[in-house]
Amino acid sequence: MTEPIPISALQHAVYCLRQAALIHLERLWEENRFTAEGDVLHAVADKGGRRWNKGARRVMAVPVGSRRLNLTGVADLVEYLKGEGTQETPFPVEYKRGKPKHHRADEVQLCAQALCLEEMTGAAVPAGALFYAQTKRRVIVPMDRDLRGLTEETVMSLAGILESLQTPPPTDRKSRCRACSLKPLCRPEIAGRSVSAWRSRFLKTALAADDT
Structure with missing residues (x-):
């Protein structure tokens, strides 16, 4: 079995598998305003502690992990809701900068x-929440079949990439490149271009320069 996959890597993988590989396979990283704001937000949650509310x-x-999915990570907040008797239902809460997104990475x-908490505690986790700093509101997220399926599919896709040691080509969704802090390192406009195509373009440019 390979090293456990960081849960945070799944967010990158949903957004762009190439981005996830650049960070977690090639160990590349580039800060921008969005990543800095996220670091500040999580600094509070990472201090730990517990209380009743x-x-x-x-x-x-809360450290979480799954042997079945080979995952490891830290949940910003877990609320253990009272059930019948001594039974508690875990309710994970993840803090995010900005506002709700159009994709499902968060x-x-x-x-x-939630899947890790279910494996660790033996209790069902039917829902969780995303707290966005910009709106200062929680968004309740049901752990339905579609989301669970997408999550496990993402885990398998990323695991395959990490095991293959091959960084995939850039995403077809070019609009996602604009907000990506790794764009200068990724260089999606030339990534995946064949050597022959690059050589032909270079020679064409050089010949044009000689003619002037």
Whole structure:
């Protein structure tokens, strides 16, 4: 078995598999305003601690993992909701900068935490929440069949890439490149271009320069 996959890598994988490989396979990283804001937001959650609130036990910075999925990570917050008797239902909460997104990267990251908590505690995790700093509101996320399937599919896709040691080509969704801090390192406009195509273009440019 390979090293456990960081749960945070799944968010990158949903957004762009190449981005995930550049970070977690090639160990490349580039800070921008968005990543810096995220670091500040998580600095509070990463301090840890626990307290009671409205009958729920709240624990910050909870280490989670799954042997079945080969995952490891830290949940920003887990609220253990009271059930019947001594039974508690884990309710993971992930802190995010900005506002809800059009893709499901944040939801997959949260679902991975839920799957880990289910394996660790033996209790079902039917839902969790994403807290966005810009809106200052929670978005409740049901852990339904579609999200669980997408999460496990993402885990398998990323695991295959990490085992193959091959970085995939850039995403076809070019609009995602604009906000990506790795764009200068990724260089999606030339990545995957064949050597012969590059040589032909170079020679054409050189000949044009000689004619002037």
